[in-house]
Amino acid sequence: MNFTLRVWRQRNAADPGAFQEYQAKDILADMSFLEMLDEVNIDLVHKNQEPIAFESDCREGICGTCCQMIDGEAHGPETGTTVCQLFMRSFKDGETIVIEPWRARAFPIMKDLIVDRTAFDDIIAAGGFVTANVGGAQDGNNILIPKPDADTAMDAAQCIGCGACVAACPNASAMLFVAAKVSHLAHLPQGRPEKARRALAMVSKMDGLGFGNCRNHYECEAACPKEISVAHIAKMNREYGSAALLSDQDPSS
């Protein structure tokens, strides 16, 4: 298979950047999208041209490092998948493929297709945890957790922090990412003692980082490689509303 790639190239954060065209030749259907880019990059080095900078790590869809807007879709045309698990059999021979970085004010571009997603770490640091110092834990079976609760918590906890939700959202909102953590921990008895504080702190941090607002388009859900449901956003809305209006916590804490 052969493809024409239109790839966003940007030297650094200050550079305005532009699209450049590349040819990907003799690509096998069984190659992953990133392996296709590897081949293009090897070719570029042989031509003494600087290869395309893109990030990836585990290449099995779990680390959340890879992030590319492919033909206008976060992680490309397949549902429930990351770029690294997207295979070239999903494309037609001879196609032109447009590759862009995630675009959001909160995710500044650092080089070519690499963006800075530190904002997600900041949100977790604000409240995405259970305060449980090592040493004081009781037996894991002391508190029974109904299976449906554990399962729902797990559904939300699957988030890989890739940022596809932000990338796909017409408003670059981070609601699905934040909701996944709020909902995961609010569904477990261990997370409940500080659920009001968590919801308030994480949302407050999110708001301060320049993400957009949720308008319930649900593009995030469609783009999420782990297919996390927007029901978790509703759960967070509930948690946040009751924390802000009914609990004695200050909304900015």
Add this chain to the structure above:
Amino acid sequence: MHALKKYMASSIGKKQMMGATGISLYFYLIVHLAGNIAMLFGAERYNKYGYLLLHEMAEIIVPVEIILIFAILIHIRLAIQLTLENRAARPVAYAMKKSNQQTLHSASMMMTGSAILIFIFIHVANFRFGGAGMGGMPIVTYDGVAMKDLYGTMMRAFSQWWYTGAYVVAMMLIFSHLSHGVQSSLQSLGFNHPKYTPFVHFAGRAYAILISGGFILLAIWAYFQHGGTP
């Protein structure tokens, strides 16, 4: 109060205010539609209904109107703020962007909302404030009580094809706005449940059809009432 202000300034607080003000307007639309059905029973009934609202029930109606005005103002204010913030959240647009879940309705909320606002201005001027822009409202007398001929004014307005046509278009915009708005407001307020959400989506759409369809049918009925002559 400080804490409440922070809530209202937060992204979720704003969304929830948006949803809550929206919901108050949904209820209003039901009452409005139900009242308008009185027109099917003729001029006297309808004019008396109008008189009842504005005179005998003024203690209730005026506060409700004030609340509605506030709801609309908050709704507009937040819509503008949210839109500006959302634009700022993605300063550089994608060269290519596909949508998978977004609908025409959800994507055009700001547009339909703005158009509906213009409609509301005209509509309120025409029918709430004594036929402003319509050459005023004549007075009719029933049982010795003088009252505005709301019915006649309306019939005159809707006897014009372009007026009815414009009204139908406005109602279709309201349909679009409600189609996304109903389920969106409930989602913002946190109502999402695997057992009920599919029904909520259906009911939201049904409500939108009922409201806009109801007003449209009444308008068309009015148009044909007078032979549909311009």
Add this chain to the structure above:
Amino acid sequence: MLLDPKIPPGPIEKKWEDYKFHMKLVNPANKRKYKIIVVGTGLAGSSASASLAELGYNVHTFTWQDSPRRAHSIAAQGGINAAKNYTNDGDSVQRLFYDTVKGGDFRAREANVYRLAQVSVNIIDQCVAAGVPFARDYGGLLENRSFGGTQVSRTFYARGQTGQQLLLSAYQSMMRQVGLGNVKLHTRREMLDVVVIDGKARGIIVRNLITGQMERHEADAVIMATGGYGRVFYLSTNAMGCNVTATWRAHKRGAYFANPCYTQIHPTCIPVTGSHQSKLTLMSESLRNDGRVWVPKKAGDKRAPETIPENERYYFLEERYPSFGNLVPRDVASRNAKDVCDKGMGVGGSGLAVYLDFADAIKRVGEPKIKEKYGNLFDMYFRITDENPYKTPMRIYPAVHYTMGGLWVDYNLQSSIPGLHVLGEANFSDHGANRLGASALMQGLADGYFIIPHTIGNYLAGANLPKVTPDHAAFKDAEATQRDMVNKLLAVKGKRPAIEFHRELGKIMWDKCGMARTEKSLKEALVEIPKLRERFWKDVNVLGGAGDLNQNLEEAGRIADFLEFGELLVYDALNREESCGGHFREEHATPDGEAQRDDENFCYVAAWEWKGTGKLPELHKEMLTFENVHLTQRSYK
């Protein structure tokens, strides 16, 4: 020279308790004055950062990734072991200890393994408390499943994403400390050197991967939790960024590298399809609970698997190992898969694959139940291979997965450089010559949550640590060394991208030092690797500059280290004239093809001291004594 592992005296079940009591403590108010550097944010690094910060230490944590959550612990699928005996099947600390020592083919340090088994139960409790959504039964209790090399069900899991959930929970605990200001997080920093002053590790040199600046960071102690070196084989289940650089650079500064030849080849991976492949994908060992491994009895049988009748299938693990069946340890399963493929019975286009068949399990419990247990793994298989494993058997083949070897550490997890502690896969300590499934997560968290917080206090309280600043000559030297290395790489300006050398190295390693090794193949590798290294330094083309984000440069630096390290690995394999666990020397096999240990001559840890590029490393031995487990020929029959 014989190495002293500093194992505390006393009966094995009391060692850790007694030792903790006798350790020196750092006063709570003084902890803040100690600065500790943690390199790596996988399970071990994140959990260590979190627990040390909770204690009050001033922690600085480094990762080369954009976020600590990307560390490759995240990819562990199957589960984490703990001797809880929730399933009432006779499990105990003693049994987990025994299984681990035996699974490691009697090449692990008893005292460490026993401690690991002891704290395993605390790990589960801690993780539950921190909000890990482990699988639960309908009554709300924790679920268990079984794993290879054991006859009890002691593996706790969160669907097929246990590593992810454990890592994220440790990451969250660490981020909590970041938010509280107790941990200073340095992302996109690659550790390039350890700074040793007066014989103690006192800091590190990192390269800021965004600006290209070299940075000096001083500390009172350094902890490295930088993972394994599986990517020396190029193709492995490791992530693209997994590397040996941090441990190798520490090795060059005096940390001994122990047992590098102990590499684990995981039996259930998706087979290689072509040279373009960048990595191999693991299918969790937990699949062997319900999947049956087989090949056609007739060599070269090309029929579709569903059409091969039952009596023409060779369920080789079940037949060869009736008591453990499909759940034999990884090294045994891998070797047997290789064996049947070598005999021509392999399946798939390359003939280098065996079937892992779920038809019976689906018949027994139904597709929904299988979907619930392994859904994400089946989806992943389908996505990669375009074949539906609910309908047709999976094809699997062994692949490099984990490395038991690593920097040598004593009982305190301290390397041969005082003050330099090594945790998780980066150290060598607990798995001997073969790691049992679901034990890596256990070790990572044990080291980070429950061991290093104690032992580092003992070190800090007892060590004389005068204040050092980044202006110290040792920092300047180390920085200059690393700057030279970067400039040297950029100056080659050859023709070929670094990845091509990596692929070549991987091929040498896999062919000559992979699942089966011989004296001849190893000696060939020892000739080929230096030649390849020489060509690398003549012909590599590293584009871009030193002063900005440059992935080529990062990659080339890591490959340069693999090109040196690979030689040590092979050298160690050549030295170890026995077969044990993941290290299989064809000359040393029992008549029925099992690994033949030589306890007489090789019951030791081989810890290597760096002597310079191209020079032979010096061997230091730590003798292994087995007081609680009898050295026997491992049998899973």
